[in-house]
Amino acid sequence: MFVISTRNFPPDLGGIQNLIEGLAKALISHGPVKVFADSFPDSEKYDKNSNLEIQRVSGFKIFRKYRKANLINEFLKQNNIRAIFFDHWKSLENLNAENLSNIPSFCLIHSKEINHSVGTSLNKRVIKALAKADHVIANSRFTKELAIKLGVPVKDIKVINPGCNYPIPLEEEARKFAEKKFNGASPKLITVSRLDGRKSHQNILMTVKNLLPKFPKLKYISIGDGDERKNLEKLKGELGLNKEVELIFKSTEQEKVALLESSDVFVMPSVVYKKSVEGFGITYIEAASYGTPSIGGIYGGEGDAIKTGKTGYLCNGNDLNALYETLLKILENNHYKELGSNALEFSKDFSWNKIVKKYIELI
Numbered sequence: 001m002f003v004i005s006t007r008n009f010p011p012d013l014g015g016i017q018n019l020i021e022g023l024a025k026a027l028i029s030h031g032p033v034k035v036f037a038d039s040f041p042d043s044e045k046y047d048k049n050s051n052l053e054i055q056r057v058s059g060f061k062i063f064r065k066y067r068k069a070n071l072i073n074e075f076l077k078q079n080n081i082r083a084i085f086f087d088h089w090k091s092l093e094n095l096n097a098e099n100l101s102n103i104p105s106f107c108l109i110h111s112k113e114i115n116h117s118v119g120t121s122l123n124k125r126v127i128k129a130l131a132k133a134d135h136v137i138a139n140s141r142f143t144k145e146l147a148i149k150l151g152v153p154v155k156d157i158k159v160i161n162p163g164c165n166y167p168i169p170l171e172e173e174a175r176k177f178a179e180k181k182f183n184g185a186s187p188k189l190i191t192v193s194r195l196d197g198r199k200s201h202q203n204i205l206m207t208v209k210n211l212l213p214k215f216p217k218l219k220y221i222s223i224g225d226g227d228e229r230k231n232l233e234k235l236k237g238e239l240g241l242n243k244e245v246e247l248i249f250k251s252t253e254q255e256k257v258a259l260l261e262s263s264d265v266f267v268m269p270s271v272v273y274k275k276s277v278e279g280f281g282i283t284y285i286e287a288a289s290y291g292t293p294s295i296g297g298i299y300g301g302e303g304d305a306i307k308t309g310k311t312g313y314l315c316n317g318n319d320l321n322a323l324y325e326t327l328l329k330i331l332e333n334n335h336y337k338e339l340g341s342n343a344l345e346f347s348k349d350f351s352w353n354k355i356v357k358k359y360i361e362l363i
Contacts, residue, residue, distance in 0.1 A: 001079060002033045005072055005095075006087035009037035009054075011046040015282050016110060019139075019162045020087045024052055026163060026356035031082055036072055038064065069094035076103065083363045086133065088113055093129040100132055104363045107133035109152075111143045111279030111300065118151055127151050135362055139280040140301025158362065161304055162282050163355035164347060166257065166289040174258035181246065182262055185219030187331050190263040190292075192256060192283050195226030195247075198273035200297070200317035202228070202235055207323045209239045215331065218244060221263075223256055225249040261290040264336045265327070269317030270297035281305045284312070288347035293339035295326055311343035 004024055008016040027033045028051065037043075039058035047054045057068040068091075076084070076099045083104040086092040092107050107130055116122035127150075130136050136157045138144035144157050182188050189208070193199045201222060208220045222232075222245075229249065236245050251259075260266070266287035270278040278300035285305055287294055294312035296302035306312040315326040330336050 001081055002027045002031055003072065003075065003081055003084040004033065004035045004037075004087070005068065005084065005091045006035065006037050007091055008087050009035065009040075011042045012038075012040045015162075016087060018165060019108070019282065022163045022165045022352050023085065023356065023359075026352035027359075028052070029353070030356070030360055034075070036068055036075075038068075065090065065094055073099050076100070083359075085359075089126050089129040092132055093125065095132065097132050104135070105133045106135045106137050106359065106362070108137045108139065109143055109147055109279075110139050111146060112276045114143075114147055114150060114152075115275045115277070116150070118149075123150060130156070137359075140304040142277075142301035142303070143279045159304075160355065160358045161350060162280060162285075163352035164282060164285045164289055164350040165352070166286045166347075167261075168253070168257060170258055170261065171254050174252075174254035175262075177255050178258035178262040181221060181259060182219055184217070186217050187215055187264040187336070188262060189218065189220040189265050189267050189327075190223070190259055190287075191221075191266065191268050192223045192260065192286070193268055194224050195222070195228040195232060196273065196276075197228065198270050198276045198278070200269050200271055200323075201232050203269070203317060203320055203323055204267055205232065205235055205239060205241060205245060206320055207327060208244060209241060210320070210324050211327060211331075212244065214328070220245045220267075221248060221259055222246070223248045223251050223259065257286075257290065260287050260292055263287070263292050264340075265330055266292050266294040266312075267327070268297075269295055269315050269323055269326075270300060270302065271317040272299050278302055285347050285350045288343035289350075291340040291344040293330065293336050293343045295323075295330065307342070307346060310339070311346045312339055 006020045010017050010021050024033050035052050035054045039056040043056050057064055073096050081103045086107040114126050138157055138159045144159050148154050280301040284294040294306050296306045296314050297317045298314045308314045313326050316322045
């Protein structure tokens with residue numbers, strides 16, 4: 001049996017939630033899986049429709065982590081466990097090291113959650129917790145290098161990129177939705193992400209404005225919500241982009257993927273924002289799985305998700321001129337079509353049936 005301990009799991013939304021769900025479902029092909037997960041609204045409905053064995057842990061956050069650790073410690077003692085996986089160093093922190101001594105253990109690292117200055121109390125906690133794991137799994141080469149700089153022993157770190165849950169079959173109604181949204185526009189640009197300072201939405205909007213003289217039928221759609229919502233709505237109005245830019249704050253899964261499939265370029269040139277940096281960027285692979293090339297940033301692990309010049313380009317998201325020139329390069333002469341074909345082929349390397357075997361080989 002495989003065990004997964006996670007703070008992040010559906011129906012809660014997010015990249016790590018999707019990653020852990022994908023890992024859990026992929027592991028089922030190799031043996032039974034037991035998931036210990038935090039409780040969220042609609043958890044009961046999700047669990048009822050899932051083929052995973054899920055035990056939810058509820059209560060106040062400060063007590064929940066100890067309750068979960070105790071439940072897992074007892075479960076490990078009483079069952080024959082083939083391997084255990086942790087989504088976060090905090091999911092591992094309170095487990096008894098003795099209970100893990102004869103069980104192959106994996107702790108995933110993503111970048112932001114380990115990015116604490118060397119010598120600080122949080123940095124020491126990270127290193128102490130990760131020392132309990134046999135394998136520290138970095139989501140990219142960038143995250144591995146970051147972990148080494150922060151004091152995690154290099155011998156413990158392996159790079160396994162996240163698997164991709166896409167493509168999924170598209171319903172005709174969703175295709176009609178996307179067609180109506182873009183309404184004959186060309187070129188069609190898209191971003192799918194939270195609206196936060198790291199994703200460079202404000203610079204994308206200004207670049208769209210600058211591109212309109214060359215591409216008067218251009219349309220840009222952003223899917224996602226977040227702290228920057230009001231600022232972006234205001235900027236959109238100030239730039240006079242009410243026709244060319246649509247900010248969709250909430251969409252269904254079918255609507256999202258239909259818009260991805262219909263788009264010509266996925267644009268998310270992430271930057272460093274406070275301690276937050278793009279550890280990998282699974283949405284680049286999700287876009288690629290629908291034949292859509294990407295523009296990503298240069299500061300994080302995007303280089304593992306985008307092969308520059310082949311499946312898209314990397315550029316400095318802080319530099320308006322660099323973003324403009326990169327978009328121009330990808331849009332002129334329909335270059336995005338060739339890049340999109342390459343991206344589709346590249347995305348197949350991230351299918352979960354391939355990625356999960358990299359974990360199994362380490363057991």
